Amino acid sequence: MVAAFDEMNGLNGGVRPAYDELARWLAEVPPDVLDYRRREAELLFRRIGITFAVYGEAEAQERLIPFDVLPRIIAGAEWRRLEAGLTQRVNALNAFIADVYGAREILRAGVVPDDLVFRNPAFRPEMSGQPVPHGIYVHVAGIDVVREGADTFYVLEDNVRTPSGVSYMLENREIMMRLFPELFSRYRIAPVENYPDELLATLRSLVPLSAAHEPTVVLLTPGVFNSAYYEHSFLADKLGIELVEGRDLFAKDELVYMRTTQGPRRVDVIYRRIDDDFLDSLTFRPDSTLGVPGLMSAYQAGNVTLANAVGTGIADDKAVYSFMPGIVKFYLGEEPILKNVPTWRCREEEHLAYVLDHLPELVIKEVHGSGGYGMLIGPTASKVAIEQFRGKLKSAPKNFIAQPTLALSTTPTCVEAGVAPRHVDLRPFVLTGRDRIRIVPGGLTRVALKEGSLVVNSSQGGGTKDTWVLAG
Amino acid sequence: MLSRTADNLYWLSRYVERAEYLARILDATQRLSALPLAYVGETNEWESAVATAGCSGAFFRAYEEANEENVTDFLAFSTVNTSSIRSCFEQARSNARAVRTALTVEMWEAINGTWLELQRYGNGPTSREEFSRFLRWVQEAALRYDGSAYRTMLRNDAYWFSRLGVYLERADNTARILDVKYHLLLPEHARVGGPLDYFQWAAILRSVSALTAYHWVYRESLKSWLIADLLILREEMPRSLASCYEAIVRNLDQIAAAYGRQGPAQRQARGIRTQLQNSRMDSIFQRGLHEFIGEFITENNQLGSAITQQFLT
Numbered sequence: 001m002v003a004a005f006d007e008m009n010g011l012n013g014g015v016r017p018a019y020d021e022l023a024r025w026l027a028e029v030p031p032d033v034l035d036y037r038r039r040e041a042e043l044l045f046r047r048i049g050i051t052f053a054v055y056g057e058a059e060a061q062e063r064l065i066p067f068d069v070l071p072r073i074i075a076g077a078e079w080r081r082l083e084a085g086l087t088q089r090v091n092a093l094n095a096f097i098a099d100v101y102g103a104r105e106i107l108r109a110g111v112v113p114d115d116l117v118f119r120n121p122a123f124r125p126e127m128s129g130q131p132v133p134h135g136i137y138v139h140v141a142g143i144d145v146v147r148e149g150a151d152t153f154y155v156l157e158d159n160v161r162t163p164s165g166v167s168y169m170l171e172n173r174e175i176m177m178r179l180f181p182e183l184f185s186r187y188r189i190a191p192v193e194n195y196p197d198e199l200l201a202t203l204r205s206l207v208p209l210s211a212a213h214e215p216t217v218v219l220l221t222p223g224v225f226n227s228a229y230y231e232h233s234f235l236a237d238k239l240g241i242e243l244v245e246g247r248d249l250f251a252k253d254e255l256v257y258m259r260t261t262q263g264p265r266r267v268d269v270i271y272r273r274i275d276d277d278f279l280d281s282l283t284f285r286p287d288s289t290l291g292v293p294g295l296m297s298a299y300q301a302g303n304v305t306l307a308n309a310v311g312t313g314i315a316d317d318k319a320v321y322s323f324m325p326g327i328v329k330f331y332l333g334e335e336p337i338l339k340n341v342p343t344w345r346c347r348e349e350e351h352l353a354y355v356l357d358h359l360p361e362l363v364i365k366e367v368h369g370s371g372g373y374g375m376l377i378g379p380t381a382s383k384v385a386i387e388q389f390r391g392k393l394k395s396a397p398k399n400f401i402a403q404p405t406l407a408l409s410t411t412p413t414c415v416e417a418g419v420a421p422r423h424v425d426l427r428p429f430v431l432t433g434r435d436r437i438r439i440v441p442g443g444l445t446r447v448a449l450k451e452g453s454l455v456v457n458s459s460q461g462g463g464t465k466d467t468w469v470l471a472g
Numbered sequence: 473m474l475s476r477t478a479d480n481l482y483w484l485s486r487y488v489e490r491a492e493y494l495a496r497i498l499d500a501t502q503r504l505s506a507l508p509l510a511y512v513g514e515t516n517e518w519e520s521a522v523a524t525a526g527c528s529g530a531f532f533r534a535y536e537e538a539n540e541e542n543v544t545d546f547l548a549f550s551t552v553n554t555s556s557i558r559s560c561f562e563q564a565r566s567n568a569r570a571v572r573t574a575l576t577v578e579m580w581e582a583i584n585g586t587w588l589e590l591q592r593y594g595n596g597p598t599s600r601e602e603f604s605r606f607l608r609w610v611q612e613a614a615l616r617y618d619g620s621a622y623r624t625m626l627r628n629d630a631y632w633f634s635r636l637g638v639y640l641e642r643a644d645n646t647a648r649i650l651d652v653k654y655h656l657l658l659p660e661h662a663r664v665g666g667p668l669d670y671f672q673w674a675a676i677l678r679s680v681s682a683l684t685a686y687h688w689v690y691r692e693s694l695k696s697w698l699i700a701d702l703l704i705l706r707e708e709m710p711r712s713l714a715s716c717y718e719a720i721v722r723n724l725d726q727i728a729a730a731y732g733r734q735g736p737a738q739r740q741a742r743g744i745r746t747q748l749q750n751s752r753m754d755s756i757f758q759r760g761l762h763e764f765i766g767e768f769i770t771e772n773n774q775l776g777s778a779i780t781q782q783f784l785t
Contacts, residue, residue: 224570237573248476259475261629261783262731 004407005149006421007072016150018075018470019412021186026412026419034069037179038414041069044175065168066463071176071183072411072424072445079190079441079469082145082153082428085337087437088328090141090430093160093315095331097137100314101127111326116347120320121368122313124276126283130300133208134434137309140199140271141430142166142444145338147409154339154406156425158321160312162273165444166429167231170195170238172466173442188471190441196238198431198438203239203269205433206305211268218242218258220249220272222290232273241271246278251294254301269305276310318367318401319345341406347398355402356393359386362402364393377454379405408454411465413447423448425456426467441469477571478633479784484567484583485621485637491560492614493645493679494547495607497521500675502604505540507671518543524652524679527555544603549596557610561590564617574630578620586613629730632723636779639723643716643772646703649679651765657700659757673699680711700761701753713768717745720775727783737778744771 005011008019015023026034045067074082099106100117101124107114117123142163144156173192177184200217207215221232223245236243248258249267257264272279278288283296298304314320322343328336344351344362355362364376376389393400410421428443445465446456456462501521519538522531525547534552535542550556554563565587568575575583589609597603618638625631650657656672673694677683682702689706690698707714721741728734756764 233572242474242477243573244474245476248474259785261473261475261478261633261727 004421004423005147005409007147007409007411007424008421010150018073018078022071022073022183022412025183025186031418034414034419038069041067041175041179044178065458066449067172067175068413068422068447068449068463068465069176069179070412070414070419071466071468072426072447073187073468073470074426076470076472081337083439083441085153085155086143086145086428086430086439088332088334088337089143089155089158089324090138090432090437092324092328092331093141093158094136094138094432096327097309097312097315098135099331101130101311106327106330109330111330112320112323116317116319116323117314120314120317122276122311122317124311124314126296126300127309127311131302132309133206133302133305136206136432136434137312138315139202139206139307139309139432141432142427143430144425144427146406146425148406149409152339154341155324156341156406157318158316158324159427160308160316161275162308163427163429164228164231164273165427166195167234168464169429169440169442169444169467170234172444172464176466187468190469190471192440192442195429195440196235198440199235199271200239200241202431202433202438203271203307205435206307207268208302208305210303212266215268216258216266217269217271218244218249218267220244220246220270220274222246222274222278226273228273246274246289246291249292249295251292251298254298254303256292256295256298256304267304269307271307276313279306279310318343318365319347319398322401341403344402346393346400346402351402352393352397355400356390358402359390361405363405364389364400364402367399367401377405380452380454405454408448408456411445411447413449413465415449415451420451422451423454423456424465442467473574473629475784477574478629479780480567480571481574481630481634482637482779482784484564484571485634486641487560487564487567488583488614488617489638489641490555490645491557491564492611493642494525494555494557494560495610495614496679496681497524497649498544498547499604499607500679501543502540502600502607503678504671504675520652521547524649525555526648527553545596548603548606549593558590561586561613576620576624578624579617582613582617582620586617589613629727632727632730633783635723636720639716639719640772640776640779642711643713643720644769646680646711646713646716647765647769647772649676650700650703651762651769654762654765657696658761659697669696670694676703682709682711685709697753697757700756704756705748705751705753714745714748717741717748721745724779735778735782737775737782740771740775740778744768744775 003011008015008023010016045064096106106112107117138160140163142159142165144159146154146156148154169192203217204215218241219232219236219239221229221243223229226232233243242258244258250257250259256267256270258267274290277285279291280293280295281288281291282293296310299306299310322340322345324340325336328334344355346352346355355364360378362378364378366374376385378386408423408425411424412419413422415422424445424447426443426445428439431438445467446458446462447465448454448456448461449463450461453461498521501517505517516538518540521543522528522538530553531538531546534546546553546556548557551559553559565583568580568583572580593606597606621631621634625634653672653676656669656676673696674683676699677686680703686694686699686702689702689709692698702709702712704713706712707718709715724738724741728738
């Protein structure tokens, strides 16, 4: 495998400017200080953690995602490029979804094959020809970005259904500011604490035209048993909006109301953190008790905004992902600023043949998978595992895509033996309102804590870091 | 606010209040049953504790005999009994979790800390000493929750609904003690019962933490009709029916003022309060103490349903 690009030391060992101060600081402080801060962070997290743990009880220990005290630092100029790339990407995603449920020009032009859209389980026929408030589909996107070199950023995944993780971005920063005031005085770090305000402004801008003057925005959660419930209640609290469950809402005469102590109150914008399938038992899964029967009628009548819109899943499918460069060019007439990882679609015969020949070098992913489950990392997999996967691939090739194994960049991380490089990715959050796109400078950096590991998912032993975007 | 949130807060308070009440009953019963028979007579205090907790039916479905071991287990630690101290605290915490954002940090920490501590007691204490400590701890936990609510909550509808839960539950609890022990409080009983009842009376007062209050209010030795007066009509006694209804009406009025409208709950509560204000003990005795208490329990339950219907669904 090629050597990974280290964000502190580059490829040839000279400290890169953004990490200058951190490197100096690391050299100055005795090792036990770092160790002490690490333990302090753990304590603090356990206390906020008690707020996490609240929701997890017995399994609380497992649920506490490891936190690394060394920040991941992104220079101002790097961030500006990322920001431009993210804006472009999300604009293209929105144009694509609007087109797929509207005029379908991209299908007619043959840029994306028909069946990939129409036979996709994430495609919602209910949304065909159905206008959505202000024509925007993806209001909150989490775009997973990885880095391979000083100037090479790849988009690994577009998460445009109900992306999570933003509460870690906010909590990590809070902890870091308490633990390392001296580092914060050496650096000028762009703040992220305004994210809830930006999110609220975005949601309020999406109010349907038929709504009352002062819009009511709510956050819809599947409930306390959902693994992201902490984030839902955290965000509702920061936004100052009601955290509702399906049973708190009802639809009548194509309007949505919530049950309050003062009687029914109309709801205008629903920031929903529940999947399409569970939204409305009259339209989607009839056995779902998490949603609101009749919600879709109100939505289709244009009386309530759902953020994100119904049917956005069509754009975060991994097979559709592979067409993103073409999608960007088709709608915006621009070259993509952020690269796509070259992707072989196993649904295509030639691609499949190549993939089967090169399994030990490739990463194979399920088209609809997430969370790092059900994937094969060729270079680290055993022969037996590779052969097993070969069987799976051959029996259902269209469920898989393959990508080269990327040498994800590394950043210094606290490990047992001291400070060592570990692989990271980045999930910035892109907010699209009626008025404009808002991106808070930062995001969630996930780090693979095991030496050599490329899997950053928390379910697979990954941790998180604070992400510093430098001002200027 | 969301009806579900209000409902959760209301029940959260009720569960905590109920847990404390159960601890007091158990404490009083333990004292009473420790006295030599010559002082209390041939009564089964443990059976009466179950009755006072209002769960005789469920108890005798689970056990044959009402003895110390069975009753303590059922009222304090049983997971079968949805009104045991353990179940109360567990439901309180699960409610708190569901409305985490409506609670202050202090309230959350009080209830979550209680729940965590509860796990340490496992299936029950191994000795009487430890059980006494447990009962004291339950009362302290309730005080901590109540105190943090009182000291840290915004005075808005969330607070008022949470207070309503406290007072409705408290009124019900006091009325239940009176319901089970009413025969000890009848004036004619005082003549036949004699000194045997002294410790029973003390136990009643102790279950509503009013033993000291009694002496301050009446400056007399224990008299059955005065005990009834204290627990029913005295507004200055925080666990009396009159005091509970003063608070219920006040909190409902605050909700009505904030929402700009009144409803059946306000009217019903005011009706009950007016009746308490205009009653005298001798007329209650004349009409029949037992009937009076029975009606009160029914009306108190009806008010609970009215509140649920008007605000919480």
